Structures are given as structure tokens and as C-alpha cells.
Amino acid sequence: MRKFALVLTACAVLLCAALAHAQQVDVALGAGILLSTTNLTASQAFLPPAEKGGIYPSFSIDRILPNRFGYSAEVALSYRQQSYNGFQEYRPIFYDVNALFAPHLTGRIDADFMGGAGGERVLFYSPSGFCSFPGGCSTALNSNHFLFHLGADVRYSLWRHFFVRPEAHFYHIVNNVEFHSDNVLRVGASIGYRFGPK
Numbered sequence: 001m002r003k004f005a006l007v008l009t010a011c012a013v014l015l016c017a018a019l020a021h022a023q024q025v026d027v028a029l030g031a032g033i034l035l036s037t038t039n040l041t042a043s044q045a046f047l048p049p050a051e052k053g054g055i056y057p058s059f060s061i062d063r064i065l066p067n068r069f070g071y072s073a074e075v076a077l078s079y080r081q082q083s084y085n086g087f088q089e090y091r092p093i094f095y096d097v098n099a100l101f102a103p104h105l106t107g108r109i110d111a112d113f114m115g116g117a118g119g120e121r122v123l124f125y126s127p128s129g130f131c132s133f134p135g136g137c138s139t140a141l142n143s144n145h146f147l148f149h150l151g152a153d154v155r156y157s158l159w160r161h162f163f164v165r166p167e168a169h170f171y172h173i174v175n176n177v178e179f180h181s182d183n184v185l186r187v188g189a190s191i192g193y194r195f196g197p198k
Helices: 002-019
Strands: 024-035 055-064 069-077 082-084 088-101 104-106 109-132 136-159 162-173 183-195
Touching: 024 162, 055 088, 055 183, 069 109, 088 136, 109 162
Parallel strands: none
Antiparallel strands: 024 055, 024 183, 055 069, 069 088, 082 088, 088 109, 104 109, 109 136, 136 162, 162 183
16 A cells, blocks of 8 residues: 555646646645534434544645646545444445535635546455455455535635645445445545646
């Protein structure tokens, strides 16, 4: 996982350097937590748990054109495996691509408003493995879902091209049957670097 993150970061830096002549390209690393509702009124013996908790490191890249419109992409995944109703470990991964509007507010402060689509991949782990014939055995099963994404943040320029960015991301996950709700909120902050003119 660490090697993948290093390779991804190096590729993003090279891409940003190539694209940053006439527009702004932001690269950021961050972390956040996941929030969702819990079902308190159901009478079933086995309730799907709420998809919440945990620390979610994230990586994002934004390209902002001179007219303040652009596009962005982001990946966030659970730092550790989480417990599914106390009997199975799992790890969610969120990824999305968005249209972006980035108005300048005042002084060192800008905002980003984004909307788009992506997916959620949930890896379910088993210490004994999942076996089928003729596929063999695997220690993880995947559950994939399409999602819609809305996000907003406030970007504050700290020093030169470095910035800090508190942010909130809302996901509507289509047919999220493994968990209690289709709606999930991720809140957190990122630190990043801006390539190109402001």
C-alpha cells in the first residue's frame, strides 16, 4: 500500500508539472472520518451496521482553469480494517471524479464546490478464506457500488504554494445493501500544494 501511494504521488507531481503552465493544479493529501445514521427502531435480529467511523486517508488532484471552473478526482480509503457487526473485517474505498467550481473568496481564501460520480469498493476479509470451484480460494470478497458525490471545501493559502483545506464530502451510494444507509458523509482536512498561477 505504501509503495502504491508513493508511485501515485510521483505520477501526480509529474503530471501537475506538465499541466500547470496556464492553469492551477492542486495536489493534496488528507484524512477524515465517516459519518452515517444508525438504525435504532428496526426489529430484525441481524441489522446491517452503519457505515461510519475509522480514519480515511485521502489523495486528491484538482485542475482549475482561468475561468475558475475545472475538474477533480479523489480516492479515500479506511486506514484499518473495520469490524462488520463484530464478526468480519472489512475496508471501504471511495473514489470519484467531479466537475469543479473554485471561486476566490478573499485574500488567501478560496472555495471549491464539486459534484460528480464514482464508486465504492468494500473489501470483506476472512481469515479462513472464501473458496469456490474452480476459482480457488481468496481471503477477500469485493462488493462494488456506483455512487454520486457532492463536496465542498475552503482552501487557505498558508505559505507560498502550500495550502490547508477543511472539507466535507457527501456520498449517495446506490443499492448499499451491506450497510444501514445509502447516504454517507466524510469530513476532514487536507494539506496540499498548488502548481501554476493562483
